Amino acid sequence: QVQLVESGGGVVQPGGSLRLSCAASGFTFSSYGMHWVRQAPGKGLEWVAVIWNDGSKKFYAGSVKGRFTISRDNFKNTVYLQINSLRDEDTAVYYCAKGSSNWIDHWGQGTLVTVSS
Amino acid sequence: DIQMTQSPPSLSASVGDRVIITCRASQDIKNYLAWFQQKPGKAPQSLIYAAFSLQTGVPSKFSGSGSGTEFTLTISSLQPEDFATYYCQQYDTYPYTFGQGTRLEI
Numbered sequence: 001q002v003q004l005v006e007s008g009g010g011v012v013q014p015g016g017s018l019r020l021s022c023a024a025s026g027f028t029f030s031s032y033g034m035h036w037v038r039q040a041p042g043k044g045l046e047w048v049a050v051i052w053n054d055g056s057k058k059f060y061a062g063s064v065k066g067r068f069t070i071s072r073d074n075f076k077n078t079v080y081l082q083i084n085s086l087r088d089e090d091t092a093v094y095y096c097a098k099g100s101s102n103w104i105d106h107w108g109q110g111t112l113v114t115v116s117s
Numbered sequence: 118d119i120q121m122t123q124s125p126p127s128l129s130a131s132v133g134d135r136v137i138i139t140c141r142a143s144q145d146i147k148n149y150l151a152w153f154q155q156k157p158g159k160a161p162q163s164l165i166y167a168a169f170s171l172q173t174g175v176p177s178k179f180s181g182s183g184s185g186t187e188f189t190l191t192i193s194s195l196q197p198e199d200f201a202t203y204y205c206q207q208y209d210t211y212p213y214t215f216g217q218g219t220r221l222e223i
Contacts, residue, residue, distance in 0.1 A: 047213040060212065104208075107160040
């Protein structure tokens with residue numbers, strides 16, 4: 001079955017950087033787009049970014065464009081989210097999600113990023 | 118960006134009830150609409166895609182309808198495990214956007 005396991009979250013100071021990873025298994029990773037979605041404490045879901053199956057195209061939410069970079073390694077079955085210039089409002093649980101055609105069909109359990117001095 | 122508006126923000130219901138949640142898009146998104154369920158402290162789960170198609174394994178008590186700008190999620194014969202927060206999401210245009218959520222409470 002599909003498994004998505006995020007890692008890399010933690011506490012980071014404002015202005016700092018972090019790289020999140022999502023290890024995928026149970027499906028042909030190189031055939032599917034992958035997404036990151038985040039959820040601030042007590043708030044709703046916010047779509048963050050997507051990368052196409054071959055890495056040829058990437059799209060971002062306006063709130064993270066220029067600070068976040070999504071990438072993938074189809075040999076390691078892993079998708080990454082590099083997050084730079086962290087702000088208080090980036091504090092959230094970050095979920096990795098598998099795409100199916102264009103929609104999301106599976107989610108990981110999430111990794112918490114806390115921006116705090 | 119396309120704005121997604123859900124109503125109501127919260128909804129009280131009882132076991133056995135049928136409920137309807139509405140999602141409105143700020144522009145035509147054809148049928149590129151998904152619904153997700155999230156229980157407290159848990160990751161979201163995918164319920165419906167293409168406005169009315171059930172994800173594998175989702176019970177038929179969940180149904181979706183609509184196209185263009187108006188969509189609904191109907192949950193019939195509510196059971197205790199159905200009490201959760203439900204989100205719609207458009208995937209017609211990047212950036213994808215979610216509704217603010219509807220909290221379904223007993």
